[in-house]
Amino acid sequence: MIQEIIERALAEDIGSGDVTTRSTIDPEAEGDAVIVAKEDFVLAGYETFLSVFLALDPSIDYSVDYVDGDKVEKGATIVGIGGPLRVLLTGERVALNLLQRMCGIATLTAKYVEAVKGTNTVILDTRKTTPGLRVLEKYAVTVGGGKNHRTGLYDGILIKDNHIAAAGGIKKAVKAARERAPHTLKVEVECETLADVKEALTAKADMIMLDNMDLKAMKEAVGFIKGRVLVEASGNMGIERVRSVARTGVDFISVGALTHSAPAVDISMKVKGRR
Amino acid sequence: MIQEIIERALAEDIGSGDVTTRSTIDPEAEGDAVIVAKEDFVLAGYETFLSVFLALDPSIDYSVDYVDGDKVEKGATIVGIGGPLRVLLTGERVALNLLQRMCGIATLTAKYVEAVKGTNTVILDTRKTTPGLRVLEKYAVTVGGGKNHRTGLYDGILIKDNHIAAAGGIKKAVKAARERAPHTLKVEVECETLADVKEALTAKADMIMLDNMDLKAMKEAVGFIKGRVLVEASGNMGIERVRSVARTGVDFISVGALTHSAPAVDISMKVKGRR
Amino acid sequence: MIQEIIERALAEDIGSGDVTTRSTIDPEAEGDAVIVAKEDFVLAGYETFLSVFLALDPSIDYSVDYVDGDKVEKGATIVGIGGPLRVLLTGERVALNLLQRMCGIATLTAKYVEAVKGTNTVILDTRKTTPGLRVLEKYAVTVGGGKNHRTGLYDGILIKDNHIAAAGGIKKAVKAARERAPHTLKVEVECETLADVKEALTAKADMIMLDNMDLKAMKEAVGFIKGRVLVEASGNMGIERVRSVARTGVDFISVGALTHSAPAVDISMKVKGRR
């Protein structure tokens, strides 16, 4: 799957050929490159980065100074690679585009995880990922210390407001899911009020999502649920707020911004020919 | 190409099936949905948004209240769609993921364009796009008022520092490009100093990129070039700085952040069953 | 997905062209065909059957006399189709190959379901499906009255003997799954003895599979579990035995033979030209 992402990205960028490199660089010329952090961040994706060059030329050499999960400081050399100069130059942009994005996600996730440190709350991602890159982005979340929510619509049941409205209420929706959905999946229900929570528990939901509730309402809900099922808080989870949400005792906080709005971190690649 | 992006995104999210929707929603049930802005932004991608649902079911109805390029205010209804509830619910996340990202890019671009208003400088994007989504992201840049730089490595020659180092200097690199690259493409050269600029012009470059120069250096370079070739400024182009850069007289300012770090805008979809 | 199966099957059979039909049948000639049951069975897959012809020519006409789930008697006409004779003749074999297999599975499943009638036990399929046809075969099971177990390795956790051995025991395996696997999935554990069942429950398994146990052992296990979690019986579930297994009180009986050994039912297609 990751191989396909890389090949698609290379095809998108290279098209019928890297005309600059092809015309200015001797096909026999070899060189080396270092990948340097231009700010502090959590590394995620160095193997994906290397795979881009290996997809172009399996003989590329490399050395690895940091691995995924490491905190990298501005100025540090993360990875060194060597091989045909044409390969280094042609793969650079795609490799950096992937790496900078993955590190951005891991770094933002790590900030959220740090913010809830000492509580029992786990930071989750959502399905608000970049179309086509979900596998890499969900991986970057785990590197940053978060946990993944369902991978897609096929491996988890989450009955949301729109399902509830369309199905005619929480009770009916949960009952339908219990009967017709695969018995291997838990049934999670999105609740906006304590009344919703009660109805969901009565209907035998396996998990409750507290959607867009304020702190007081969440605390009340957690108190009512009393550990019978897992509880997830969601909606508007800015980093300044997550610690107080975690203190309400929820098991999970899910954060869309981890994947849809993490800024890319700044990384550069410096290439040098060999003589 | 866009069709493939959408199909890939749907496959990624739906996999073997939307188990929640399939178990809670009657296959015959019909409904309507409105797409509502939760903040102010520039709309980009409403056709892509609709194409997601049409890929699931070509019979979907829709009405369009805003088109790409429009400034949308918080609370506005952008688009309405109607059809089988299952289709509305299953397509929601993928459609929003694409739309929110595209609007984010258009909105950030529009801010840069606004910042250089009144000058002759044009805002350009870069190849720092999301792997696999370049065509959509470059389109969103144009919706926001920017112009596209080359689409990939195949339709423009940009001799960068790494090429220059590897080729043995600006003069050699430009000469090689002139001889070997397609004669249909212009030759652009990345310059870090005025000396570089002079060498590039002597070597008959068609376009100059001023890389990471300060304002003074840029002004000097523009003065030296005197309109003989197009000039692009690049590197570290924070929005607070672009107006002063534009005033140096450069023709283009290219901004990687337009595509690699634009936060997603907030948009929601509200679904209602029909009776 | 189903569309891809059909296209692949047609490509496999037609290759560079149906030389018999092309050389003996006038391209303009139209005709009609009836699909006739040559034995009694449960119908499953008539839409797939029609889709084969529609993939060759979207203008094909058809009338439907029975729908999926119907019991069809020998001699009955199931479906009638009309259109270009070439299309009818070229699509015949692929369409029948799919239909006969799907009906075979539905028919065998219905026999199992009938055998446990009056109990609370549900008949499940397994992952012992024909490679490439799982979606159609799992569908045929539901048409026959069974329920689907997990679709693949990605939407259910089933810790089997081999996992237990490799992980160092039931307790360790369940604990690892609880911590590392998606929290949206239930954890099912394969148990061969009552001791296994006890260990699994203590470790907080969400579901128990009784593997290859005799009736007495199953009864004992069900008694011990007392409805706290769902119970599945598996292994060697010949049709002559399932009723007594159901009577032990297990919630599910899973049967690999439904998909790996159901014989095709006999169906023929009779074509007639129009004058």
Next chain:
Amino acid sequence: MIQEIIERALAEDIGSGDVTTRSTIDPEAEGDAVIVAKEDFVLAGYETFLSVFLALDPSIDYSVDYVDGDKVEKGATIVGIGGPLRVLLTGERVALNLLQRMCGIATLTAKYVEAVKGTNTVILDTRKTTPGLRVLEKYAVTVGGGKNHRTGLYDGILIKDNHIAAAGGIKKAVKAARERAPHTLKVEVECETLADVKEALTAKADMIMLDNMDLKAMKEAVGFIKGRVLVEASGNMGIERVRSVARTGVDFISVGALTHSAPAVDISMKVKGRR
């Protein structure tokens, strides 16, 4: 082609990941597995079986105790494989699904071949194969001692009842095929009566299929044809009947059940971790 079947089957089963194995088995852990016959059968497909694991990890080790065509007795170890435990566990089901099916077909074919032993009649398969698996199933037939009929609609001409009706009679159909079909292919004609046979021979058919005839009619037809062309008997060829059919002197007996109704044989895989 076989590689594609395997990759498709693995994708179908693994989807976004084997969550059980991934969460319970250490990525570094190595192990060994033996594949054991749980009943007597003819082996077919051990290379396909191994290819499944090699597709997941090219470094897998294996030892082979039986090869295709061997008669395997219950309890025998067919193949041993070793490597990362995760690979062994993730590939198990797909590999067994393919192997059990192929052995089932070879075993059933061998019974038919045994039944006609001593005659000059050859057992043929048909196009009644599992969509998408034809190449593997036709191979399994040859392993069992049968011979393949045409691979698809493109490499053999078989004028069946439906073609005859549509073309306006045997004579017209054969003439059309002679003129328009590739001259590299023989023309076979399905005949239901001796009159059909005579008409087909007069029209210069290269081969005759006797369709659903009784023994007496077949004997008569064979007598009439007198070796001038090859003769195939088809329709309703239960194993109890094939010997008497063979004795009529037909060159071939084609049997759809070989591929559409062969039950899977019982094979298990036992995995053990290395310490």
Next chain:
Amino acid sequence: MIQEIIERALAEDIGSGDVTTRSTIDPEAEGDAVIVAKEDFVLAGYETFLSVFLALDPSIDYSVDYVDGDKVEKGATIVGIGGPLRVLLTGERVALNLLQRMCGIATLTAKYVEAVKGTNTVILDTRKTTPGLRVLEKYAVTVGGGKNHRTGLYDGILIKDNHIAAAGGIKKAVKAARERAPHTLKVEVECETLADVKEALTAKADMIMLDNMDLKAMKEAVGFIKGRVLVEASGNMGIERVRSVARTGVDFISVGALTHSAPAVDISMKVKGRR
């Protein structure tokens, strides 16, 4: 298959977009085009030509003045099409590339067919086709009045000199083919001498190819064969020679040049905007 050829050809030419048309032609502008013969030729491929435009836009209109097989004179308008100007301009080159090549093949074939007029000899093509375009090129041969030899290596047996050498002689090779190859295919043998012909007939070949023989040798061979099997002459079949070859009484003459060396015919497309 043809659809795929067209889509591949369009992707190859259009890549990331037709920048000339996109920048110079209004997206709303409509126009008409005529396709004009610039020399005399036999038309082949007008439907393929139209399919190129229909692949870009299914709403394209067209009128057809000549159909495949027609002799077209210089100056004649073959086809007219109308629709969005952008579509007409973007599809032009791919459509003409295909049409000019197909007409070239049909025209050359027609010359060969004309040259053997009045004899019973049929002109055949070979497998010396353009990789990827065989289906179109073999079709063009039939339009020109030729007949197709086998489509590929899978639907005909042709034992050539290299097979004979490797198999240890004609007799051994034919015997092996009779036993192991599909019984639905005829066995053709390449012969270089009369002795070869005799050996092939004794071994029961179904068809003889006379390879690179002179007229006298061919006449002798045909005399010896006396109509028992079909005879094909091959090798060095320049148009000036085919009539005398045909007069030796061979059934077929196969000509590689039909597809590997037919020059493209000259056709132009003239586009006009609508007001």
Next chain:
Amino acid sequence: MIQEIIERALAEDIGSGDVTTRSTIDPEAEGDAVIVAKEDFVLAGYETFLSVFLALDPSIDYSVDYVDGDKVEKGATIVGIGGPLRVLLTGERVALNLLQRMCGIATLTAKYVEAVKGTNTVILDTRKTTPGLRVLEKYAVTVGGGKNHRTGLYDGILIKDNHIAAAGGIKKAVKAARERAPHTLKVEVECETLADVKEALTAKADMIMLDNMDLKAMKEAVGFIKGRVLVEASGNMGIERVRSVARTGVDFISVGALTHSAPAVDISMKVKGRR
């Protein structure tokens, strides 16, 4: 890309299997083959030739006697390959089809290049290539000493008569291209008269194509342009005429026949088994 062309070509030819080779050649048998020139030509594509066999079996051995660009004389052995006889025989036709075509193009190009020797004019190809094979054909042109024009519609702007007519004149068309097309591409304009040339220069075209002009008109145009922009001559460029065209002083002459009408050169492959 080239790998895909080869795989597609092999699939097209081999389909479900090479029945001749499979039935007549022992799978274990090894052999050697030499590739021999049957006429004089310029070699192009020997690596592509070898890649065909390597795609079938990566263990194939080979020795190379000539490389691309070499002039090969009739009778010379170009390449030797060794390995399984089946691979040699099965790959032969596809490998030769590609090689013969590529050599044909290089040889014709070399004749054009020779014809303009001593002038400053460069021979260019066009987009009149074989659909699907452009990358190989454009490469063969460079081997023959020519240079490539744009690769497709995406990496060069060429405003042709049809664009001019549709856009409302040269001036409007060039202006539109300047504003809307990527600034990385030069703008070339097709001119039929000196007046066109003047209008194009005034509108700031970067390059002029003189289309179907006679020698006198071309000389006049070149004189007027005086080296300010590059000049290409096109249309009706038979080899007998190119030297006089070159002498008008044009920078480029583009020749469609290089790729659409180059006859295949004659090359044969002789296979011998090893004992």
